[in-house]
Amino acid sequence: MVREHAASLRFAYPRKTEILGLPHALGRVLGRPVLADRDQPPFDRSTRDGYACYAADLRGGEPLTVTGQIRAGDPIEQPRVKLAPGHAVEIMTGAPVPAGADHVVMFEHVERDEETDSIRPIRRNGESHAPASGGNIVPAGAEARKGDIILHAGTRLVPAHIAAAAACGASMVHVYAPPRVSILASGDELVDLDSVPLPHQIRNSNSYSLAAQVTAGGGQPARLPLVRDDPGHLQSAIRMAMDSDLLLISGGVSMGKYDFAAESLLALGAEFFFTGALIQPGKPVIFGRLPHASGMKYFFALPGNPVSTMVTFALFVHPLLCALAGDDNTVPRFALAKLGADVSVQAGLTRFLPAILAGGTEPEATPVEWQGSGDLANTAAANCFLVVPPDRDSLAAGEIATILLK
Ligand code: AMP
């Protein structure tokens, strides 16, 4: 359901673009493609330190006369003179291959006779090295042609994209403005960080975790003042929060007598796409849309238990946030890992257990000991959630299991 809305938003949602210096664009989503400003590589490039020559000459086994040296950064001689057959030019990685040469033989594969200034392929087990035409050379334009799209609009820039853009000379890039996300936390027991909680009060951590998840997901969060468990107050707070691209409400979505999120949203004309998901934690999550003068506004009402809030964000909010941001890639980030311990749960719902992913090249996920979805202290150590399918009440250590990355 979220995926369908995310897919429809990808092209339909109106977004502003801004121009940023490339070093400041990490994590942002491209609003315009980056094009190759010239062929890549711009010349036939040697990928090895060695000798540029004719592959056929090497196969002949006769010594080749060394006629000079080309370093990376040496200008390409004009007019270009073809390498004479039977000759070789010493060449360094990244240097332009001389005209005619169709092979670069590595230093390690020849022996050089300083007296005659010639090279000869080294024979191994009586066999000579069989050089192929084109070996160790990337022809001009083989990676990209001038004008090719190197990075599409909708690419969220990671370091490799920054490198690709830099190679195109894109010192400034057009990126989408980040979607603005309003965050409303509701609950009579909540106090904010500037007050000392009385014994019966709970610190509002969800506004902060949500704001952090929004920022990490490429959005611009606005933490709004706490809302009491009162339908009138909640409605007016929602109305005030609707000038953003997305509204997140935490708390008040369960079946409790003082849970007013659903009725307040309905009173404001909300359309619900789903109420509840077959997951634990996070079951009571609501996804929908509210009418607003500037168009329909998406919202999520998330359960208030801090871990439920984080799981439902990762599963449902993150994909929609990515779509609003113009990001091509809107699927939640799942991966596979070996299970580091036996796990047993009650079957029936898809479970998300805070877990620690470790183990280098053989990733292993081990659930943390915790007290359930209110337990922030122990969840803080986790860097992923282990996913237990609804039809399983146990998983064994060593099994390959799915994890949801935070
Ligand atoms: P609720 O979803 O309103 O029924 O709240 C479920 C549990 O989450 C209760 O224990 C609340 O105290 C707690 N909770 C709700 N909102 C927050 C919040 N913003 N920060 C931390 N804990 C919360």
Ligand code: MG
């Ligand atoms: Mg509550």
